[in-house]
Structure formats: structure tokens, C-alpha cells
Amino acid sequence: MERSLETQVSQAVDAWLRWLPRWEPATHRGRVAPCRRCFGSPVLSAAGLGADVPHGVQHGLSTRIKSIVDHSVAEYTAVNLPMLQAELDQQAARNRARSYRPAEGLEPEFEGLPLDPEPLPGAPFLFTISGMAEEADAGVPDLPPLSDEAKAALRQEVGLADDYANMVGREVCTILLHHRLRIQAAITQYVEPQIEAMLEELTRSLDAPFDPNEPPPL
Template structure:
């Protein structure tokens, strides 16, 4: 029961934080990405929250990232208490990450966490450099982790499976809790998101109905 109450509090606080951010959201005007977001596409969290495909991705991502943080934190606590091999491996990886001189994906706001670091390339216009490329160069300077024996690999795989099972359990519980927040989530979407989308559609309709500025000189 303590875990359930803790999760309820964390989810409520995450939704509160997302609702506080939502009035600052504005529709994106840059070119959309070809690949869907792996964190948000088909997410049961978004389904539980009632954020369907008709809701802009930026709005979805801000909530799904906050909820993912809750699940990750719960799994980290479970791992530290019950899975020593996996914890040791994670500790080594964390130390390796701290040794990197360039860590552009760390410390981002939830609305940007997990998104690609660079925009999609434009055909015929290659980048001089990319943030991802610079990060990979910094990563290449750090020594690789020591190899594991076959026995250690098997034991580690077993602990990873247990961590995955626990993550799925916490995820299902979080989705159940989110169902209780759907009304206020939907209310906020109606207040802050839908009017902006409707305004964009109206502007698009006007531009299609009158593709030329009446002040432009006649063609020919």
C-alpha cells in the first residue's frame, strides 16, 4: 500500500507539473520529423492519459517523459535493493558517462528529454557537424567496460529480466493511476491546445482560399 500511495503522489505531481507547463506550449512551426518518437508512439501511458494521435507530439512528450521518470526511479530503487550484478554494471556505466567531456543530452527539460539532438538532414545540404557526432567523438575517448564471463552474462541477463518485469508492473500501476487524471488532462487540452490548433487550421484555410496577396501585381 505504501508503494501504491507513493506512486499516486508521484503521478499526481507529474501531472501537476505538466499542467503548469502546458499554458506555455505553442505549436511548432518547423519541419516535422519523418521517424516517430519511440517514447511516445503507441505509448500505453498516453492512452491511459487520453492523449491520442490528434494531440500534438510536443504536448504528449512533456507528459510521457515525466511519467517515464517515475517508472525509471522505481526500477532504480528496486535494482539497488535486489539486483547486485545489474546495479554494479549500471554503476560502471554511470562512472563511464561522468568521464565524458561532452554530455549534451543531460540536464534537459522534460519537454526535450529523449528527443533527437539534431534536426533531420535536408537533402543536398549536409551538416558541417552534428551534436550527436560530437558526443560520439567524446564517448570514443573513454575506455570500454571490461568484458564479462559467460556465467556473469547469464546472471546479468536474468537480473535484467527481473528489472523488466518490475518495470512492466510499475508501468501498469501508473497507467491505472493516470486514468483518474484524465478529466483534468482533457480539460487542459481543451483550454490551451485545441484553440491554438483551430487557429492554425483557420489560417491555413484562409491561405488556401486566397493563395495570392491581393496587393501583389497581376501576373503577366
């Protein structure tokens, strides 16, 4: 039996709560561009995860919730939108033909994130994961072109799929409102102490920038 949307959201939040105790603040350089999945996300607003919550914490939940919406839209498309489904099937077959697919099979905490870190100024990478993926993609034939009539029909079905996704998304946000208390309790228990510890360490380093056991600089 298909699980209800309420059950799926509850299970997604449960999975995120089980993962959250393993979260640690990132120590690498941050990225300049905001995450397109999380920036301004109504899902995160409904969950009560504001801009003061680290992105890694946000991303783990938003990705899990997005998979629920994507699954609902995929079911709707398979039943009601034959042209769009055929196009998606062709694209899926094309993707399977690629010899290198580094973005597939990732844990929810890493889905949708850039494959490569930001390069250091003046120190470009010899190669990148995304570059190798693009090379593998270049060797796969393009999909056959569509007629103007087919393009118009496909655009109409894409619009219907978008409308359905928005409807499911609004329902998911409503359901998330009922989980805000336990989400906030977990943030208080697992995230805020780590952030406070980082700020305390930063304060100490600013107050005493030199090792007390080393002689002062001349």
C-alpha cells in the same frame, strides 16, 4: 518519507499542467521517424492523449511519467539486483568521464528527443551535436568484458528489472485514469484553440494564395 506512486503521478501531471500554457505549435520541419517514447505508449492512452494531440504535448507528459517508473526500477535494482546495479554504476562512471554530454540536464519536454534536426536534402550539416557527442564517447575506455556466467546472470537480473518496470507501468497507467478529466480539460483550453487557429490560417492561405496588394502573376 518516500512519496507514494499516486502522489508522484499526481505531481507529474500537475507539473505538466503548469507547463502546458507555454506550449506553442512547432514551426520547424517535422521528423520522419516516430518518437520511440511516445508512439503507441500505454501511458498516453491511459492519459487520454490520442494521436490527434501534438507530439510536443504528449512528450512532455510521457517523459515525466517515465521518470517515475525509472526511479522505482532504480530503487528496486539497488536493493535486489546486485550484478545489474554494479553494471549500471560502471556505466554511470563511464558516462561521467565523457567531456561532452549534451543529452543530460534537459527539461522533460526535450528529454529523449533527437539532438539534431533532420537535414535538408542536398544540404548536409557541417557538424552535428550527436556527432560531437559520439566523438567524446569514443575517447572513453570500454567497460571490462564479462564472463559467460556473468552475462547469463546479468540477463536474468535484467529480465527481473523489466518485469518490475512493467508492473509499475501498469500501476501508473491505472492511476493516470483518474487524471483524464483534468488532462482533457487542459487540452481543450490550451491546445485545441491553437490548432484551430493554425487550420484557419492555412485555410485562408489556400483560399487566397497571393497577396491581394500584389499584382497577379502574368
